[in-house]
Amino acid sequence: DAKTTQPTSMDCAEGRAANLPCNHSTISGNEYVYWYRQIHSQGPQYIIHGLKNNETNEMASLIITEDRKSSTLILPHATLRDTAVYYCIVSTYNFNKFYFGSGTKLNVKP
């Protein structure tokens, strides 16, 4: 069962930052936060993951609150190609299975 809560959809203007929130109030101390995205008719793609420190890579930044009960994925300069469903997942590092929730449909508009 998915242990995260995300808004159903969000809009973002092209070139602006997209901030996608995720609530995971029951996260355990050894569970990581993973973010994936799924562009229409493709398999989900890994974006970023973190435990408690903020993380940044070439795709996005991940901000995790100090109590770890929520996080925000930031796409610094959204493009039309970032239109996708974004999934937030919590799981241990040595996980056996991921449960995907409903995700957030991000619509990037010109």
Place this chain on the structure above:
Amino acid sequence: SQTIHQWPATLVQPVGSPLSLECTVEGTSNPNLYWYRQAAGRGLQLLFYSVGIGQISSEVPQNLSASRPQDRQFILSSKKLLLSDSGFYLCAWRGVRYGYTFGSGTRLTVV
């Protein structure tokens, strides 16, 4: 590098016909393998996962089965398809750090 192959890309099958979808992984050994299904407009539902040859765990009882005859081969099957089996089927393997890597998927339409 590790790659995952899944075929066919699309499939149209009549109700009551059998199904066999194959997934293979290259560049890794003893991977954890997974089958997910995504119904139209819905999220991803975990169907089966396998931690080794012959080891299958079923998440949802249904009209499907899975087998792992070889280390890097994962097969999804059905003896008689139902209309409700239509969907987008995705195979995935679990990497060390980045979670899952997904295949390109099979879009199954049961008519």
